[in-house]
Amino acid sequence: MDADVLIVGGGPVGLLLACELKLAGVDPLVLEAATGRERVTRSLGMRSLNGRTMHTLGLRGLVEPLAEAQWALFDELATDRELADGDIVAGLVKTLRQGVSSGHFSGLPLVGEPGNRTPEMLLLKQHQLEQVLADRAAELGVAVRSGCRVVELVDEGVGVVATLADGGTVRGGYLVGCDGGRSLVRKRSGIPFSGTSATMTGRTALAELADPGAITSSLRGPGGLVNLSLVPGEIATIEFDGGPADRDLPVTAEEIQESIRRVSGTDAVVTRLEAAIRYSDNTRHAETYRRGRILLAGDAAHVHSPLGGQGLNLGLQDAANLGWKLALVVRGQAPERLLDTYTAERHPVAARVLRNTRAQVALMRPGPQVDALREVLSETLEIPEAKRHFMEMVNGTDIDYAPGAPHPLAGRFAPDREIEGVGWLRDLLRDGRGLLTGPPETRALAKGREDHLRVVEGAPDQAALLVRPDGYVAWAGAEAGLAEALDMWFGPR
Known part of the structure; x- marks a missing residue:
């Protein structure tokens, strides 16, 4: 290999x-x-x-x-x-x-x-x-x-x-x-x-305009969208025209110029085109x-x-x-x-x-x-x-990989709480291993998995947690089900 x-x-x-x-x-x-x-x-x-x-x-x-x-x-x-x-x-x-x-x-x-x-x-x-x-x-x-x-x-x-x-x-x-x-x-x-085919054509270009001050950003207009990027010289347009006829053809200065004119209603002139792309809402x-x-x-x-x-x-x-x-x-x-x-x-x-x-x-x-x-x-x-x-x-912050799980934290991204004497939970995942926090009887079930699972003592007032390396909670709260969760997500010992 x-x-x-x-x-x-x-x-x-x-x-x-x-x-x-x-x-x-x-x-x-x-x-x-x-x-x-x-x-x-x-x-x-x-x-x-x-x-x-x-x-x-x-x-x-x-x-x-x-x-x-x-x-x-x-x-x-x-x-x-x-x-x-x-x-x-x-x-x-x-x-x-x-x-x-x-x-x-x-x-x-x-x-x-x-x-x-x-x-x-x-x-x-x-x-x-x-x-x-x-x-x-x-x-x-x-x-x-x-x-x-x-x-x-x-x-x-x-x-x-x-x-x-x-x-x-x-x-x-x-x-x-x-x-x-x-x-x-x-x-x-x-x-x-x-899926569904394209209904719009988007274009983004790094270009010089003869009169750049004549164009202003507009998220919506009769012809579509024009946007002056944070980056000087970058300009984007979107037209609701059924999608690009051929995405493989090179984008030309004339194409960018005509799109700007249609969307903005301004007689724009592109004097130089350095780079450009075409995209759509093909889904x-x-x-x-x-x-x-x-x-x-x-x-x-x-x-x-x-x-x-x-x-x-x-x-x-x-x-x-x-x-x-x-x-x-x-x-x-x-x-x-x-x-x-x-x-x-x-x-x-x-x-x-x-x-x-x-x-x-x-x-x-x-x-x-x-x-x-x-x-x-x-x-x-x-x-x-x-x-x-x-x-x-x-923002993807509502993702729940285990809807209906017995504990509200299971399947959700772990809360970034502080574990006294150890550090922030987020920092404990830095090495790419999973994490198990809880009392001694909980931590004992993780024996033999130390190379891919960090085990630390949790605070008495906090729920015991089994956290995957990607930050999501695999199990939380009670002794029941932990052995099965460990086998499921970290393999049998």
Whole structure:
């Protein structure tokens, strides 16, 4: 075997998955097809990391370097534009600095309350996120091959063979496709990918305009959407035209110019085009995330409109859910049935995201009926309970992997509480192991699993907890059921 696990795709999802596997004692090999130029277009636009992703990355100590990258970018941008008090960008920067921005729903802002240990969200470029994850992967000793395109793969039952564009082959015990919406891995695996076709065309470009001051951002207009990015020179449009005729054709300066004119009603002239991408609201979902020794994560498993910025977060959460499970199976410490919980847990989460992104696209369409609907929803978001519902939905903080469980904490992300004399619960998961807290009789049941489960004494007034490496509670509260939960999530002794 060339690696325990082959990961096809070295974007954020593939890199995080590789880090999780390596942390758990498994050797992954990341095969990334893109070169430097392709990565430039992949980093067009801004990427948001939502509440649950911030919590997840916080488990591994990655929030701090990402926050530094965000503020370095914002400091750089501040020198390139003056932020007036009424500027949309100024408002966004203000809420980010206060740590209260929780994103938006179809352009309707969702602002939380200050005081959390982890910021509500971060906003940065994709290449910044990739660099932080690549640095962590290098620290851990993860092998990454760039410019390495997979053209074929075969699941041989005892391993997977991937054929590369140069004719070479590599072998792994398992293979995970993190290779995007047009995933070759998904296609070769034969996993169905059904859904709905595109209804809109989005374009983002790094371009120079003859008169950049003539264009102002508008989230909705008769022709669609135009948005001047935080990044000088970046401009985006969305038109509700039935989707792009051919996404494979290169985006030209003329195409960007005409789209800006149609959406803004301004006679814009593009004088230079450096890079540009096309996208749509094509929405599709893999029937399963696993077939034999081949698995899917990120856009390879689900695609949808980028409105609301949930796609990247959904993929990173896939990686966090899968990494520790696959590592236990590869190491022979858990049976393969543990991998079945990956689809069981993550598929419903993605289905819900696909539903709300479809709704967000509908709320962006021009017309008086949608105008009225947006006004009604805006009023609804003033109701605290409704606002909380939407904030939890777009941030993934309402995820419950065990609905109906006897204890309210089971299946939910562990509360970041302080364990006296030990530290914050979040920090105790830094090494990628699970965690069991509780009295001596509870802790005794974990004997023999110390290499992948940390055991600490919990406070007498706190419920005993079994926390998975991804931060979710596997069992809580009482002695009954702990032995079964340990066998289920951490393998039999």
